[in-house]
Amino acid sequence: MVLVPEISQPPGAPRSALERIRRSRGLSRERLAAVAGVSARTIYNIEVEGRDPRRATKRVLCLALERTLAEVFPADPADEPGRRSEQVQNGG
Secondary structure, eight states: OOOOOOOOOOTTOOSSHHHHHHHHTTOOHHHHHHHHTSOHHHHHHHHTSOOOOOHHHHHHHHHHHTOOHHHHOTTOGGGSTTSOOOOOOTTO
């Protein structure tokens, strides 16, 4: 049996769009969590563990980052072809 090494990202490279956007805005996980009203553990679970958050969690994170759902969560089923990508808004 031949073992193939797991391909990984360089140390410190963002693992998700959420992490990339958060870092580009100069926010720590703790600060984003506070602004969005979720726990820092939630941010960690999404960025590092690859967990798929609830729709409401995605919404508050997009609002906090002032980005669209498609930008922050590009693999979201709501962004399938034929569906309109919308800017998440406070009332909507």
